[in-house]
Amino acid sequence: MAEPQSDKTPTLSEHYHLKEKEKPDAGTKSVEVKEVEKPVNAASDEVLETAPADFRFPTTNQTRHCFTRYIEYHRCIAAKGEGAAECDKFSKYYRALCPGEWVDRWNEQRENGTFPGPL
């Protein structure tokens, strides 16, 4: 009931509720979250690669894109352990999207336990 709805309008709570249910079987979760691995369009000598366009965030406003990637990373390392190779992708994405200042503030908030998002 809630799942098809959350597909259409992924409000944050719904979005994460959905994932939380799928979280126990980590295999499907990572498949669901991962975008199809696109071939790097910079197949030349130097690799230019960044966070791909995300169908969940098709608008100009990418605030939530950054926030979501940050949370996805921290949920990923919470599930897979610190330094898990699968999570590197998410860290790359949120670092590409979020201003450094925001990341610093969120890291601080996580340390203090005042982070406002669902971790």
Add this chain to the structure above:
Amino acid sequence: MIVLEWLFLTIAPCDAAEPWQLGSQDAATPMMQGITDLHHDIFFFLILILVFVSRILVRALWHFHYQKNPIPQRIVHGTTIEILRTIFPSIIPMFIAIPSFALLYSMDEVVVDPAITIKAIGHQWYRTYEYSDYNSSDEQSLTFDSYTIPEDDLEFGQSRLLEVDNRVVVPAKTHLRIIVTPADVPHSWAVPSSGVKCDAVPGRLNQISISVQREGVYYGQCSEICGTNHAFLSIVVEAVPRKDYGSRVSNQLIPQTGEA
């Protein structure tokens, strides 16, 4: 012919505002090309309409002059002309709206995955640019501030209130994502040649997607009143060939942050 060729070949594409400029700066992205073309298309019809309406107006004033024609005709109805002059002008905006909306929405759309992300962070009164695609930790490695060069420090050939100390280096012919946000008050990141004007709203990340089609240096200015030094907040984008981009980034930016 030779004169024309010589003329056209030597005219450098104009990527900064010039005195008494009419019209847009030369396009560097497909978006700006689209904007310029739309402008020209609309202007063609706009001038036709202007001539037509002016003719009617002048003719009416001329012929219905009170001395020449003291007793005017008293026609107050004309169904055919009334229908025509209602329907026809309401069709014209539609023909303007269709290409206009097509262009507008295509600007928002991110069709291809961008190759690099650059964050343009507005401050009072400078800009910080972050290249975070190469980061392996939360420490920012490729971050630099870009200040407008004060009038007294300008070197010969530099544009007043346009030149900055650190330009944004981007690869040409590559899809770029630019994340625009401020750290204090609203700013706006605008580069006319790229067809970009994106407001920077505190607490929000705005994305613009551009692909600069030719190498060059593109100038822009802050376009949202952001305080006293609003006029001294410039943007300079330097598009370099893609093969040079990597070396520019690694040579120019890493030692700089290494010192800091």
